[in-house]
Amino acid sequence: MRKIILSVILIALSVLTLFSTFILSPIVAPAEEPVFDTGDTAWMIVATALVLIMTPGLGFFYGGMVGKKNVISTMLQSFMAMLVVTLLWILVAFSLSFGTSIGGFIGNPADYFMFQNVDIHTAWGTIPFLLFALFQAKFAIITPALITGAFAERIRFWAYMLFMVLFTLFIYTPLCHMTWHEDGLFFKMGVLDFAGGTVVHMSAGWAALAGAMFLGKRRIQKVNPARITYVLLGTGLLWFGWFGFNAGSSLGANGLAVQALGTTTVAAAAAGMAWIFMDKILGHKVSAMGACIGTVVGLVAITPAAGFVSIPHAIFIGIFSSIVSNYMVSLFPKGKIDDALDVFACHGVGGMVGMLLTGVFASNAINPAVGDNQGLIFGDTTLFITQLTALVIVSVFAFLGSYALFFIVNKITPLRVTEDKEELGLDISQHGEYL
Template sequence: MKKTLPFILLLIVMAAALLFGSVDLTDVKNSKIDTGDTAWLLISTALVLVMTPGLAFFYGGMVRKKNVISTMLQSLVCLGLITVIWVVCGFSLAFGADFHGIIGNPATFFMMRGTLGNSSFVTMPTIPLILFAMFQLKFAVITPALITGAFAERIRFNSYLIFLCLFILFIYAPLAHATWHPDGLMYKAGVLDFAGGTVVHMSAGWAALASALYLKQRNSPDHNPARISYVILGTGLLWFGWFGFNAGSAGGASVLAATALATTTTASAAAAMSWIFFDMMRGKKPSAMGACIGAVVGLVAITPAAGYVTVPNSLVIGIVSAVVSNLVVIWRSKTSIDDTLDVFPCHGVGGMMGMLLTGVFANKAVNSANTTGNGLFYGETHLFFVHILALIGVSIFAFVGSIILLRVANAISPLRVCLNDELVGLDQSQHDEEL
């Protein structure tokens, strides 16, 4: 029965697609749809998609050679599984009709009903609704893929797929709704998250820590990276795609998009150099791994702030976040926490630093239409304290929720591979393949 269950689920999805496939097109002309904005969001959607294979190379190069394929597939499979879930009900849960500010109605856009034609979403009114749905899909795809670095080299692939489904439905979708839907709790409270520091990176970071604690240590935690050249390639793809991630979140081809692109570039550059210089101050040699990790931390930290801060302030965000994340990596290495690829110190802590520093440096002069207030640096305290409260709430929700989902997934199918499978390597034991 367990072997045929996935096929049965696919048949159900196919039947639903046929049943609800005849959707009503929105024929009313929407004068707000702008071809320039639409063109930029089409490009941005493609750029964000590139980030997932980029992450696959980034993570794949860091693990042992016997686990490279498995680690890369854990990222790549999200493009398939999360897309199906998003079309069926994920988009509705995140952006459907509001239910008390915490979740959307799963029936609103069930099977993408009502998304074709000239309709649009209220927060991005100049692009077609179906394009908004596909743009947001790419954020949903990469978020659970980020978690995989924490439990790399020791999770059963079939069980991982179960956890993916649970995470996207019960952690990601509620956070996306609360943060980005106009009726969401955090949106209405004034929390600023331009492109996913809270929704994407904090949720993934806390889920990563929960996973590392739940699955416990590998048989041999220390290892040498299989392909540092993969890590460099992955960093390049991530940095390239991140322009769609952040500048695309402006919702169109605008001055705000250009600002987000600029702050993204500078924060990442500053973080990369800060990581290298900090390592050198500690007596370490400058490394390619350090430069790559630092660049990604900068990209993570600027994500919530990209459309709210000035370029000089983005340099500060990159520098501070890189140093703090580096210190947390050092601390983590002295504990028994086996976060294989330091997802929590880099993505979780980077996301939290970005959220806090958004509350410090947000400037109405950068984005007067959407900024709910100036940051602490400009003499206002309200936004900063709102962000602190949101940080605490999101952290508890993502961490505790992930622990519960890990227990549920493990009850359905054991998450941890057996010792022999771990020693052989996940490429062979899970996929019967090798590099």
């Protein structure tokens, strides 16, 4: 039955692609081509490539943390997000995210179906519309990949594939639309999320918690990390790519991009150092794993604030988020909820801390888009309350929605591998490969 379903999907996608020229409106060059800014366009091409490299970086980051029998399967889950979500984004997910708003919650799926009307003849600000759409695709790719760390070493490959599709369509695209579309609910509320605190990290963090709870504990929870060197390499790739993630969200080669690059740099460094100090204070040895995790937490936390806060405030965000996430990792009930790679404590909590601290430190001197409602530190409570409201809504929606999707997927096809296959390791049992 699975072979039949996969064959039908493959044939349908091929036919749809082949005949899209006939069933969709033809591309017609306008009488007067828009004039693009070459500097902005060049930077956004680079930024798009930088964001994409974050996903294989995440694969190394997660792959090095799991046991030796599950390295390939864990890394492959990130790689598959690059394949599946790219096609899904072109098919309908971009339209759901940035199409004409339906009630402020979701975009019209017909507007940009199969990238109809998404081309190089239309401008998005100072860059081609197609470039903007491809840049946004990379955000959609990494979000479900982030979730995989929570249910590592025990999920069936095809069940993960189905969940990834459903999560992208029913969790990611509504949050993306509400946050970044000019008619979106959160956008009109005045919520500030520069590069994905709600859309990417909170949604992934809460989905990770839902997945860890639904799938249950691994048979063996304490395993030696397979490759600490992979974790170091993955962290380097993530930090490198994060400059495209945050600085690219300025959508131009401008001062705001430089500001976001600066805040991203110092928040990551401060968080990595704070994690090491916290480990030492708590009586642990200074570890490469700790330094890497702390650095990533800083990158997560600064994401929503990157283009709204000053350099000193970014340092505080990095330190504070690292302390909170470190404390959450130590408190998280591993015996009851097996979030294998602490995705919720790092990405979920880090994203929430970043969203709230954006409401504390956002300044219109850094970014005029902040408007009159600046951060709490400037004596205005409006923005902080708005950020808190969005945090609560996103948390409830992402957790309950993701839990429901896990339930649905499990009804269609079992989510967990059998005990003997888990014992054998997913590399062999799911893919017939091993290190």
